[in-house]
Amino acid sequence: MRAVLIATLLSLCSLPAHGQDAGFLKSLAGDWSGTGMVLTKIGGTNFNVSCTLKSDASQSAVSMNGKCRGLAVFVRTFSANVKASGQRYSGNYIGPSGQPSRLIGSRRGDRLNLDVTWARVVNGDRKATLMIEKVGQNKLRLQTVDKDLLSGRSVVTSRIDLQRP
Secondary structure (H helix, E strand, O other): OHHHHHHHHHHHHHOOOHHHHHHHHHHOOEEEEEEEEEEOOOOOOEEEEEEEEEEEEOOOEEEEEEEEEEOOOEEEEEEEEEEEEOOEEEEEEEOOOOOEEEEEEEEEOOEEEEEEEEEEEEOOEEEEEEEEEEEOOOEEEEEEEEEOOOOOOEEEEEEEEEEOO
């Protein structure tokens, strides 16, 4: 009985306090703008983009809607909705294809690490990683990393650095 009580207490101590997650998610709320790069396909050309993002957050969820422009020619919209449930985060991402992709992951410090299951094959498979990272008080980084199936190396396929205006 004593061992069960100790194990239960230890497992509860390792969980982040709900207030800490609520504060983290709320810190993602607001209007953001910035620049970055997008790789259309592994081995392809990087495109510089300028982006805006509006993010709404509650104690247990964040909703992001953004738009990126590149080469003064194309505009791409994207959105992500993520909910917290204990230490797990889940939701969906909708990119330029308009099809919802699944997000599942966890938080480490000021970064959400989310496994993406794309709605369709991208770069030879349907898997990637999305990181949503708070950098200081007023900066936010969105980054996707995919695996090059030929070399086995991880490749940054997008990185957007945003800040509050």
